[in-house]
Amino acid sequence: MSITLSDAQIVTPDGVHHGWLTIEEGRITHVGHGQAPRNGHSLAGQTIVPGFVDIHVHGGGGAGYPAGSEEQARQTIAFHRRHGTTTALASLVTAPLDHLKKSAGMLAKLCAEGLLAGIHYEGPYISAARCGAHRPELLRAPSATEFADLIGAGDGHVRMFTLAPELPNALDAVRECVNAGVIAAIGHTDATYEQAMAAIDEGASVATHLFNAMRPLGHRDPGPITAAMTDDRVTVEIVNDGVHLHPKVIDLVLSAVPTSRIAFITDAMNAAGMPDGDYPLGPMKVEVRSGVARLAGGGAIAGSTLTMDTAFHRAIHHNNLTLPQAAAVTSLTPAKILGLSHEIGSITTGKQADLVILNESLTITGVMKKGTWITQPTP
Ligand SMILES: [Zn+2]
Known part of the structure; x- marks a missing residue:
């Protein structure tokens, strides 16, 4: 037909x-x-x-991936599809290893069905100093066997691993990712510029939500932000919801980094598309007020309530991108990152x-x- x-x-x-x-x-x-x-x-x-490609999303429509429930995962996929996301990774957050492995096993089935393009582990190998909405007592340093176990639990469908390169053994983990065909992403990190560059030299190729949960950029302390922005091997994730980053900071990134290295992501959690209220983000309690998700008690930003259609709209109206540029950062660049640009994007x-x-x-x-x-x- x-x-x-x-x-x-x-x-x-x-x-x-x-x-x-x-x-x-x-x-x-x-x-x-x-x-x-x-x-x-x-x-x-x-x-x-082109259909949107979201390489970092946890939930939406009242459901989410970190719960480890297949029903919730299907709801999340359907919710974001209605908002134009035709390809997505499913992002997990720091949780006990058994729970992560079980969740990855469940998500692997949905990947095999063609509903998801892969699994993204965000944590548990991240910095306590930059943990954002991740539970500090569950953070750890990578060990080779544990790391291989987590990747194995996804049955060939783990596509991305966000980790902090300054942790012990983290560079081995980056190498492990590259060998397994998994994108190593630098994020939730207190790395210096040199530590970030060491990871990039080992093959790390994405900066997870650039600026957020990262050592800030200082003029004598360039940190991971400068490493990611200035190195052609790295694609930077941007949460363009008007909350995570000041619009002028996004303009600054757009003036320094070509759209072929910028991926707009939602980092959405369960409350996307839902009224204000209390929602979970993995094991953490999150309060959503005026559409802004924060850890209960007025803490760190805890994901977003963004959808890719809104990110696209904002790219045109707040960042003055042209339609082809907006399509690049919401579809073609993230498709390239996933190695899928011959099929989609x-x-x-x-x-x-x-x-x-x-x-x-x-x-x-x-x-x-x-x-x-x-x-x-x-x-
Ligand atoms: Zn996230």
């Missing part, structure tokens, strides 16, 4: 043009300019962007038809995954 979407503004890496596209067997088979050769589903001038002939339809005010009206509508746009 073939689907033609016509009368659309199509956002490609090279620019935006008015035209049409055809989808067959879940793939984009033609992308054309102007009038479609045959009548299709008219989008009446709406915009098509842009509207290109031959790639999987993972698409988001946005109206004039950049609100989602449709979401398609592999040629099947998750939400069908009204013309």
Whole structure:
């Protein structure tokens, strides 16, 4: 069966043009300019962007991955798909090792079903000084056997590991990641510039939510932020929710780092899409007030209530990115990080038809995954 979407503004890496596209067997088979050769589903001038790729997300819609419940994991995936995330990692937070392994085993099944692109362990090998919303008494230094166990528990589906490179044995863990095809991400870290560079030299290639839960940038103490921003081997994660980072700090990053090295993430927790209230983040209690998630008692920021459609909207309206640039930081760059940019990440002939339809005010009206509508746009 073939689907033609016509009368659309199509956002490609090279620019935006008015035209049409055809989808067959879940793939984009033609992308054309102007009038479609045959009548299709008219989008009446709406915009098509590539489906969003979120490499750091814990929960949403009242459910989350860290609970280790399959039902909650499925709810989280469905919630973020409605907001345009067609590819995602499932992020766990620091918890007892048995719980982490059990959760990874459950998530591995959903990866095998094609619902998730992999598992992301955030912790437990992170800095107590920069633990944010991670439970301090559960933090530890990596040991080779333990580390291999955690990766093994994901049955080949662990894709990312956030760790602090200054911990004992952490550089061995980075090497272990690289050997196992797992992205080593520097985060929740008090590393100096030199310590961060040592990890990058071993193959660490992502900075987890740049600036947040990291040794701050000082003019004589450049730290992990400068290491990540100035080294071409590293992609930086940005939480663009208006809370985690001042918009001008995001502008500063955008002026120094090309969009091919910036991935917008949600770092969303269970309260995304939900009213204010009390929610769990793994073993921690989180209070959400005015959409801002903090540890109970007015503590550290504890994830976000962001969704990728809002991150995209903010990229245009708060950071003045062009549509192709916004598509790069929400889709193509994170797809590259996952090694999936030959399949997803842009509207290109031959790639999987993972698409988001946005109206004039950049609100989602449709979401398609592999040629099947998750939400069908009204013309
Ligand atoms: Zn996180």
